[in-house]
Amino acid sequence: MSDDPMTQARAGQTRRRGAALEEAILRAAADELTESGYAGLSMDRVAKRAGTNKNAIYRRWPDRLTLGIAAYKQLATTIQAPDTGELREDALELLRRANRHWSSPLGTILRELLAAAGSAQNLAARLPEQSTDAMTAMWLAILGRAVARGEASPESLHPRVATVAIVLLRNEFVTRGVPTAPDEVLIDIVDEVYLPLVRKRGTA
Structure with a gap:
């Protein structure tokens, strides 16, 4: 096996499939949203951060808004209704x-x-x-x-x-x-x- 880091990275990318790749993309998109907001979210930056290519993203999320919403879901938490008695x-x-x-x-x-x-x-x-x-x-x-x-x-x-x-x-x-x-x-x-x-x- 090659000791070259880039070769190892490419090999790692090709092994990721399905849920593992989707998780990596969503994590990268969520990080981009946190750092740059929706205005700074781009398919190129997410692909680079996730270590994949844009085609892999577009196959799952057809546009930037769809990806942004999916990433927001990763960040948001569900709240329960309060019950203070009043x-x-x-x-x-x-x-x-x-x-x-x-x-x-x-x-x-x-x-x-x-x-x-x-x-x-x-x-x-x-x-x-x-x-x-x-x-x-x-x-x-x-x-x-x-x-x-x-x-x-x-x-x-x-x-x-x-x-x-x-x-x-x-x-x-x-x-x-x-x-x-x-x-x-x-x-x-x-x-x-x-x-x-x-x-x-x-x-x-």
């Missing part, structure tokens, strides 16, 4: 988690992917954990517990009602373009909009 605290905790995420470097990547996808709906179709269904399920979970405790009206268990707080926060980022939302904005959303809505729903 609706106000549960809602604030969910908003604060979202605010921290969207304000973080990973959140910056997510916003870049959102811009590249063209709409939240297009991105949600490719990112299940960012989908309307996943977000709605979490908010319905905390609202359902609140209804059981008598904190909210049973009529409030509607997807659009349950998610109004997170939609308002997302608008702060998407529409206003803010880098982060002050905590008083989150409190205002919960106290002035969300809680009055879910408590009075069905009483009119």
